[in-house]
Amino acid sequence: MSDAPRGLFEAAGDGVRLRASSARRRVTSWTRRLVPAALFLRVAVGSAYFIAAELAVPKQWSASAPYLALALLIALGAALLPAGIAPLAASGTVIAAWLIATGLDGEHGGLPTAAAVAVLLYVGHATAAVTQRFRTTTALDSEIVHNLARHLGIVAASTAAFAGVLALFTAYFAAIPPAVAVGIGLVSAVTVIYVLARSLHIPR
């Protein structure tokens, strides 16, 4: 840059031109290095959370503009920032929407829908966990995606099986004795705490 005296507008124009050309170079470089697999994973994260948010509420709600905007926002947040708090916020929003919708609308819900929402939430979570250290320019080994797909398949199948078992035992939600629900919840909570405690203690 020359040190010649310049007018305010000329200097501002030079600055804008420099920034524009720098941004153009950066975008060109990013586009050239973009990798489809890393993008695909982010699209998978966003799509999973978006579809889960749409499934969690009745059709009238899901078609409304404010809810669509909210669903898009959480999906975009999770896709763009998979390493941050965005996936947790997205999961929390979907679960809250599910609770409110099923609380207000007695006809909405049911085990198949809950299972679908659960699987979609897990797909978003697991894909975000894999994607969290990848950038959009990171070239991926295809085996990473294969492993993820295999794991998601196993979890989806086991969730479907679990939903089937639950459906067998609880043909009618109202018929469940509170003691059974409390028992299942306690056993599950203890199991989770045990597994997590074991997993966090890594032997040296």
Place this chain on the structure above:
Amino acid sequence: MNLTADPALSLRTDNPRPLRRRTPERPVEWRRTAALTRAAVIAACCLLASVAFGRVDLVLIAAPFVVGTALLLRERPARPPEARLDASEASCAEGGTASAVLRVANPEPVGITTVVTAAADHWIDLHTGRGDFAERLAPATAREMVVAGEARRWGGHLLGPVHVQSYACGGLLETTVQALPGSKVWALPVPDWFESSESLPFADGVAGVHRSRRLGDSGELAEVRLYQPGDRLRRIDWRTSARSQELYVNATLSERDTDVTLILDLQVEAGASGGIGGPASIADLTVRAAGAVAAHYALQGDRVGCIEFGARSRRLRAGAGRRHHLALLRWLAAVEIPDNPLPASVEALRRQLGNHRSMHVVFTPLLGERSIGLVAALARAGRPVLCVDTMPAHVSPPSRSHWTPYAERLWRLSRENTIMELRDLGVAVEPWTGAASLDDVIAQLVRRRYR
């Protein structure tokens, strides 16, 4: 005088910040990720809410998180992977591929994924997928990964540092980032093409391709003289002998090699370098032109040496042949022009010049008094000097005011005058234009020598 009382010792240094002790690098170890926390929080909250509200559907929502997390954490790594970076090729050609090999070993019976992010000098354009990539490592295996990029300009470029991070259990566990220090990769200059059919003056070596003033076996006729005992019979000139009734023989000039000393003026850099395919700066033009001339003469058997006229004043001994040519390219790749160099000394350079009868080729942009003084001093000392103008045509001073074009014109006129004065001194000045660009001036030098 007491040293502690010396006021010079109590002056503040240029950088008054206190010296910070370098923090030791953290060892690489496994740690949990935010994803594991997220899975635990979602599962725990759903289960607690299901208990609190008596909702079975929340148990179902928590189920995949519990099952998936338990499946992923079934096998966990204990020891972190070991990574090492080796520069596979210490040098490559300008425009070629500079690469380093990263070796990652996974000692655990659990598959892991390694994410590699490499940085590089701005003259190395990392290939897509070779500077930022993720690879899957099977249990108890090691893998070699290549970090590579295109070296767009000659010189020593830093490839690295390379950051390696691994994760396992579907991203629930990850290692801390391991930063591997980079390695220097030398990109050798790709010289312009130079071909000269002219002989050089002062060819007085042992054997070569240049016409010498000494008699010997060759095809170049020197004279026809009377036969002397010891002359070969096949050199008898029968036609002249028959005409004169006395034996005459053809004497020929020998062909010998010579010394070529390349002097690189590296005092000033101007013009933005665009790399191998872009515009050339003064340093680019100097290095590529010197490489071309050196390649031509070194490969045809002449002894070629190089001397820097700049802050570093490096010198490469004279030599010939293919190995010397490669050494010369490596020497040229290490050329640097510092921003604030110490002024170069003409006298110091003249002391480094050895053979008075070697051919001196000075690559200079003729931008300073010292450069012009050097060329003039060599010419006045009677050394054969060929001056190659390495000022790129596109380089011009930055526009500062409306007087700039007029000032530039005056400066160019003054430079042309200087060049004419050098020519009057007997220095052949020629801009570098590639193949055969120096033939005319070399022919002038030879004519002057044999006149």
